Amino acid sequence: MLLAEEIEKCIGCGACYNICQANCIKMIQDEEGFLYPQVDEKKCLGCLLCEKKCPVLKDNFAVNDIKQGYAAYNKNSVIRLNSSSGGIFSALAEYIISQGGIVAGAAFSKDYRSVEHVLIDSKDEIERLMGSKYIQSDINEIYKKISIALKEGKMVYFSGTPCQVAGLYSYLDKKYDNLFTQDIICHGVPSNLVWNNYLEDVVPSVEKDINYISFRNKKYGWKFFSLIIKGKLGFIYQKKAYKDIFMRGYFENLFLRKSCYNCKFKGEKRQADITVGDFWGVENFSHKMNDDKGTSLIVIYSEKGKExxxxxxxxxxxxxxxxxxxYKYNTAALKSVSENEKRKLFFDNLDKMKFEQNIKINTSGVLKKDLVYIVETIKRMI
Structure with missing residues (x-):
């Protein structure tokens, strides 16, 4: 287990929680809303399995070199439209399920207030796992369940952040031919607490039942994506990402998990079989693939990934x-973002003022990324 003075390095992967045979570890939200392991010392057997399985404490872990890469998008226009970028995940998931396998990925809770990893074995459930969710997902006991399925000989496809893939491999501590892993190009993860503070600001109190959320709606195109929230009573909220207060804080690195600012799971070499992300900069590689409907960067890292x-x-x-x-245009794959110098002030104010006010006083108000898009769009029009 990470020592108290090292706890900020914790990635919240849940490997320690899953491996504990004494059930003395719980994942508890801290004051910022992030999950951290808490040990009941009275129940602890002193077996140190939690330390042995912690990917953060491992100096060396097996990684794969780049094999090949693609710009890609799904030929099914509906799937592509409803996906964050090119609609890659759904096809991979559908294939695994067609082979009698199971898929693990991030899904919203029923009330859309949190995100958790779930297992599915039906094509009808794939949509739940589609789309970006800019909140750290709770792994729960997914690693345990995956281990059981693998030992039963089932094909398993795990989709998650690079640190969650690291947590899974560290927990299993064994290679399985029937396990396929796919990570994402990750910017970093906010907490449920931040997300819920945001929802309190933008969703009317009379509209308690949210029934749809998309962080990456393409009404205005893939590059100028918007966040949309819908309620059962007819409430609809939609704003372009650079105008939305949650996305502004996210892209200015204001409220990410502490460990995200020094992530050891980024880089050219990866543990996952496949890496998938938005292909920002695709216009520099292919005119055909740059239609602003969503294009993914697919990186194959292993023979299983190629298969x-x-x-x-x-x-x-x-x-x-x-x-x-x-990767030169997608640097989040290679290096961590810098911690916003106003991060502490933001969290200090979280329960003292409205979310919108907290964002306005702690962010620049304009995203550099979107200024680049605007300039590039004007260039194409000239």
Whole structure:
């Protein structure tokens, strides 16, 4: 277990919680709303399995080199429209399920107030796991359940952040031919507490039942995506990302988990079989793939990843690309973002003022990323 003075390095992957045979570890929210392990010392057996399975405490872990990469998007226009970028995940998930396997991914809770990893075995459930969710998901006991399924010989497809993939491999501590892992190009993760403070500001008190959320609605295009929230009583909230107060704080690195500012699971080499992310900068590689409807960067890291891609590639329009060149436009794959100097002030104010006011006094108000998009759009029009 990480010592108290090192706890900020904790990624919240839940490997320690899943492995504890004495059930003496619970994942508890801290004052910022992030999950951290808490040990009941009276129940602890002193076996140190929690330390052995902690990916943060491991100096060395097996990683894969880049094999090949693609710009890709789903040929099914409906799936592509409803996906964050190119609609890659759904095809991978559908294939695994068609083979009698199961899929683990992040889903909203029923009330949309939190995100958790769940297991599905039906194609009808794939939609729950589609789309970006800019909140850290609770792993719960997913690693335990995956271990059981793997030992039963089932195919398992796990989708998560690089640190969650690291947590899974560290927990299993064994290679399985029937396990396929896919990570994402991750910016960092906010907490449920921040998310719920935001919802209190933008959702009317009379509209308590949210029934739809998309962080990446493409009404205004893929590059100018918007956040949309719908309620059962007819409430609809929609704003372009650079105008929304939650997304503004997210992209200015104001309220990410502490460990996200020094992530050891980024880099060219990866533990996952496949990495998937938005292909920002695709216009520098292919005119055909740059139609502003959503294009993904697919990076194959292992033979299993190549095998899985080959099985589903007919579902996509794709072009092979130089991954190292592509990563120059997608630096979140390689290095951590810098901690916002106003982060502490933001969290100190979280229960003292309205979320919107807290954001306005602690952010610049304009996202550099969107200024770049505006300039590039004007260039294309000239």
């Amino acid at each position: 899985l891609w080959d099985r589903v590639s007919n579902n996509f329009e794709s072009e092979e690309v130089d991954v190292r060149e592509a």
